[in-house]
Amino acid sequence: xxxxxxxxxxxxxxxxxxxxxxxxxxxxxxxxxxxxxxxxxxxxxxxxxxxxxxxxxxxxxxxxxxxxxxxxxxxxxxxxxxxxxxxxxxxxxxxxxxxxxxxxxxxxxxxxxxxxxxx
Ligand SMILES: [Zn+2]
Numbered sequence: 862x863x864x865x866x867x868x869x870x871x872x873x874x875x876x877x878x879x880x881x882x883x884x885x886x887x888x889x890x891x892x893x894x895x896x897x898x899x900x901x902x903x904x905x906x907x908x909x910x911x912x913x914x915x916x917x918x919x920x921x922x923x924x925x926x927x928x929x930x931x932x933x934x935x936x937x938x939x940x941x942x943x944x945x946x947x948x949x950x951x952x953x954x955x956x957x958x959x960x961x962x963x964x965x966x967x968x969x970x971x972x973x974x975x976x977x978x979x980x
Pocket of ligand 1: 920922923940941943944
């Protein structure tokens with residue numbers, strides 16, 4: 862499946878960059894912190910490049926573009942492979958507004974001070 866290949870590709874890139882960073886640190890006596898920073902930057906760029914196609918409405922079965930397809934009752938049907946995709950394409954007029962407020966937990970309750978156990 863197409864999405865599994867993307868995951869394998871991302872994992873391969875991350876492993877390769879980590880191995881390259883470790884190799885550069887150990888073989889060429891590169892300082893560890895700058896090498897780690899460069900490695901993290903390379904990982905971010907690689908994952909961004911790989912996941913770029915997922916930012917568009919994309920068929921999870923074959924990876925073809927789903928923008929412009931009308932969603933049916935059960936989702937968006939791919940014209941290429943017939944896969945029903947659960948994620949509907951984005952509305953054309955920008956991202957949806959009105960972010961749902963995150964529910965707050967009752968973590969702000971002040972607990973009474975514990976009695977001290979002095980001898
Ligand atoms: Zn498809």
